Amino acid sequence: MQQDLVHAIKSNPKYHQLLSKRKAFAWMLAIVMLVIYYGFILIVAFNKEFLGQPLSPGSITTVGIPVGLGVIVSAFVLTGIYVFRANSEFDRLTREIKEEVL
Amino acid sequence: MKIGKNILAALALSLVAGAALAAGDVGEVKKQAVNVTAIIMFLAFVTATLGITYWAAQRTKTAKDFYAAGGGITGFQNGLAIAGDYMSAASFLGISGLVFINGYDGLIYSVGWLVGWPIIMFLMAEQLRNLGKYTYADVVSYRFQRVPMRTMAATGSLVVVILYLIGQMVGAGKLIQVLFGLDYAYAVTSVGILIILYVTFGGMLATTWVQIIKACLLLGGATIIAFGALYVATGGSMSPEALFRRATEIHAKKDALMRPGALVTSPIEAISLGLALMFGTAGLPHILMRFFTVPNATEARKSVFYATGFIGYFYILTFLIGFGAIVLLMPADSGFMVTNAKGVLELKGGQNMAAVNLAQAVGGNLLLGFISAVAFATILAVVSGLTLAGASAISHDLYANVFAHGNVNEQKEVRVSKMATLVLGVIAILLGIAFEQQNVAYMVGLTFAVAASANFPILIMSIFWSKMTTKGALLGGWLGLISSTLFVILGPTVWTDVLKLGDPIFPMKNPALFSMAISFLGIWLGSIMDNSENARQERASFEAQDVRCQTGIGAEGAASH
Numbered sequence: 172m173q174q175d176l177v178h179a180i181k182s183n184p185k186y187h188q189l190l191s192k193r194k195a196f197a198w199m200l201a202i203v204m205l206v207i208y209y210g211f212i213l214i215v216a217f218n219k220e221f222l223g224q225p226l227s228p229g230s231i232t233t234v235g236i237p238v239g240l241g242v243i244v245s246a247f248v249l250t251g252i253y254v255f256r257a258n259s260e261f262d263r264l265t266r267e268i269k270e271e272v273l
Numbered sequence: 274m275k276i277g278k279n280i281l282a283a284l285a286l287s288l289v290a291g292a293a294l295a296a297g298d299v300g301e302v303k304k305q306a307v308n309v310t311a312i313i314m315f316l317a318f319v320t321a322t323l324g325i326t327y328w329a330a331q332r333t334k335t336a337k338d339f340y341a342a343g344g345g346i347t348g349f350q351n352g353l354a355i356a357g358d359y360m361s362a363a364s365f366l367g368i369s370g371l372v373f374i375n376g377y378d379g380l381i382y383s384v385g386w387l388v389g390w391p392i393i394m395f396l397m398a399e400q401l402r403n404l405g406k407y408t409y410a411d412v413v414s415y416r417f418q419r420v421p422m423r424t425m426a427a428t429g430s431l432v433v434v435i436l437y438l439i440g441q442m443v444g445a446g447k448l449i450q451v452l453f454g455l456d457y458a459y460a461v462t463s464v465g466i467l468i469i470l471y472v473t474f475g476g477m478l479a480t481t482w483v484q485i486i487k488a489c490l491l492l493g494g495a496t497i498i499a500f501g502a503l504y505v506a507t508g509g510s511m512s513p514e515a516l517f518r519r520a521t522e523i524h525a526k527k528d529a530l531m532r533p534g535a536l537v538t539s540p541i542e543a544i545s546l547g548l549a550l551m552f553g554t555a556g557l558p559h560i561l562m563r564f565f566t567v568p569n570a571t572e573a574r575k576s577v578f579y580a581t582g583f584i585g586y587f588y589i590l591t592f593l594i595g596f597g598a599i600v601l602l603m604p605a606d607s608g609f610m611v612t613n614a615k616g617v618l619e620l621k622g623g624q625n626m627a628a629v630n631l632a633q634a635v636g637g638n639l640l641l642g643f644i645s646a647v648a649f650a651t652i653l654a655v656v657s658g659l660t661l662a663g664a665s666a667i668s669h670d671l672y673a674n675v676f677a678h679g680n681v682n683e684q685k686e687v688r689v690s691k692m693a694t695l696v697l698g699v700i701a702i703l704l705g706i707a708f709e710q711q712n713v714a715y716m717v718g719l720t721f722a723v724a725a726s727a728n729f730p731i732l733i734m735s736i737f738w739s740k741m742t743t744k745g746a747l748l749g750g751w752l753g754l755i756s757s758t759l760f761v762i763l764g765p766t767v768w769t770d771v772l773k774l775g776d777p778i779f780p781m782k783n784p785a786l787f788s789m790a791i792s793f794l795g796i797w798l799g800s801i802m803d804n805s806e807n808a809r810q811e812r813a814s815f816e817a818q819d820v821r822c823q824t825g826i827g828a829e830g831a832a833s834h
Contacts, residue, residue: 177820193823201396212543212544232531235531236377239384243384246388246391250391253574254574265824
C-alpha cells in the first residue's frame with residue numbers, strides 16, 4: 172500500500188473511531204467468553220456440589236445442565252452480537268472511510 | 274490393488290472385495306457383519322461427491338480457484354463447511370461415548386471444543402481475511418522476512434496436518450472395519466484414494482462442497498438419532514427430565530451421572546487443556562484456510578457465526594445421544610450389551626459405538642446404515658481439508674515462496690500442489706497402516722498443543738503487536754513447536770502410557786499452558802532484543818499492514834468469474 176494512502180487513512184478521524192470502537196468491543200467480548208468458560212471450569216474444579224444440586228426440589232435435572240448448555244449457547248450468542256454490530260456499524264464506518272480516501 | 278480407468282468402479286470393487294474378505298474372516302471380534310445398507314448409502318455419497326468433484330474440476334483453473342475456491346463461497350456456506358471441517362467422527366463418537374460412560378463430564382469436555390470459535394471471531398476472522406491470500410503463512414510473512422517465516426509456518430502446518438492425519442486415518446480404518454465389515458487396509462486405502470481424487474481434481478471448491486454435504490448429513494443424522502432416542506426413551510413425552518430420570522435409574526453411577534465427576538480433578542490440567550482447545554482451534558491450518566474462501570471480512574464474520582451455531586448444536590446433540598444410549602442400550606436385556614473377555618458387561622463394539630448402536634435401536638438397520646455412511650463421509654471431509662492444507666503449505670509456502678522466491682507461474686504452482694496432494698494422500702495411507710496397532714488417542718491432544726503453541730502465537734502477534742520482528746517470531750515459533758512436542762513426549766501420556774518408560778519427566782498431560790508461555794516469551798524476548806536494520810523496517814511497516822488489516826483496503830478480492 173502506498174505511503175500517502177496509509178497517511179490519508181490514518182489521519183481520517185473515522186478511522187480512529189472505527190479502531191477504538193472495534194478494539195474495545197472485540198476484546199470485551201473475548202474477555203466475557205474467557206470469563207464464562209474459565210468460570211465454568213473453575214466451578215467444576217472447586218464447587219462440584221453447586222452444579223450437582225437439583226434444579227428445582229425433587230427434580231433429577233441438576234443446575235449443571237442449564238449452566239453447561241448456557242456456556243454453549245453463550246458462545247453462539249456472543250458471536251451473534253459481534254456480527255450484528257460489526258456487519259452494520261463497523262462495515263458502514265469502513266465504507267465511509269474508503270469513500271473519503273479512495 | 275489395481276486401479277482401473279474407471280476409478281469409481283475400481284473403488285466399488287475394492288469395497289466388495291474387502292467385504293468378501295471380511296465375511297470370511299471371523300477371527301476378529303471387533304469386525305462386524307457386512308452392512309449392505311451402509312455400503313449402498315456410502316456408495317451413493319461417493320457417487321454424488323465424485324460428481325461434484327467433476328463439476329468443481331471444470332471451475333478450478335487458477336491458483337485462487339484451487340486454494341480458495343475463487344474466494345466466492347458465501348458466509349453461510351463457509352459456516353457449514355467450517356463445521357464440516359471441524360466436527361470429526363472422533364468427536365461425534367468419542368463425546369457421545371464419554372457421556373454414555375460418565376454422563377455430565379462429557380458435556381464439560383465438549384464445551385472446550387466450542388469456545389475457541391468466539392475467540393477466532395473476535396480476534397482473527399476478519400484480520401485473516403484482510404491480510405491473507407491462500408494460507409495463514411501469508412499473514413505471518415506479510416511484513417517479515419519471507420524465507421524463514423514461510424519455512425517455519427509451513428513446518429508448523431505440516432506437523433499439525435500429519436499428526437491430525439494419523440489420528441484420523443487410524444480412526445477411519447478402525448471405524449470402517451467395525452461399521453462396514455471392511456478390512457482395515459482396504460478401508461484406509463479407500464479413504465486415501467477418495468481424498469486424492471477430491472483434492473487434486475476439485476481443489477478447494479470440491480473440498481468445500483464435500484464438507485458442506487457432510488455437515489448437513491451429520492447434523493441431520495445426529496438430530497434424528499438424538500430426538501428419536503428422546504422420543505422412544507421417554508415414551509413419547511420428549512421431556513429431558515424424564516430422560517435423565519430413566520438414565521439415572523439404569524446407570525451404575527446413579528445420581529452422580531448428573532454432576533461433574535472425575536474428569537476435572539486438577540484445575541491446572543483443566544486450564545491447560547482449555548487453552549490448548551481454545552487457541553489450538555485458532556492455529557489449525559485447515560481451519561484457517563477456510564477464511565480465504567469468502568469474498569470479504571463481512572462474510573468471514575458470518576461464517577464463524579454460523580459455524581459456532583452448528584458446532585454448538587452438534588455438541589448438544591451428542592449429549593442427548595449419550596443419555597439416550599444409556600436408557601436404550603445399557604439395560605442388560607437391550608441386546609446391545611455383550612460380555613467381554615474379562616466377564617464384564619460392555620457395549621457392543623466398545624463405548625465409542627454408543628451413537629452407532631443407538632441409531633440401530635432407534636431406526637433399525639436403515640438408520641444404522643445411514644449413520645455408518647455419515648461417519649465415513651465425516652472422515653473423508655476432515656481428511657480432505659487436512660490434505661489440502663498440507664498440500665498448500667508445500668506448494669504455496671515452501672515451493673513458490675521459499676525455493677522459487679515467488680518467481681513461479683500459477684499453473685506450475687497448482688501442479689506442484691496436486692503432486693503434493695498425491696504424496697500426502699499416499700503418506701496418509703502408509704501412516705494409517707503403520708499406526709494400526711498404536712493407541713493414537715494422544716494425537717489429538719498433541720495436535721492442539723502444537724497448534725496452540727507454534728502457530729497461534731506467531732499469528733496473533735503478527736496481527737496485533739507492532740514491535741514483533743522476524744527474529745522474535747522465529748525464536749517464539751520454533752520454541753513453541755519444540756517445547757509442545759517435547760512436553761507431550763516426556764509427559765504421562767506418551768512417556769509412561771505409550772512408551773512404558775516409567776515415571777514421566779514432564780508431569781502434565783496437557784502442556785499448552787507452559788509451551789504457549791514459552792512461545793510468547795520467545796517472541797517478546799527475541800523481538801525486543803532485535804535492533805537490526807531489518808527489525809526497524811519490520812516495525813515501520815506495521816502501520817501499512819494495520820491499515821489493510823483494519824479496513825480491508827488492498828485485500829484479496831473474489832475472483833471475477
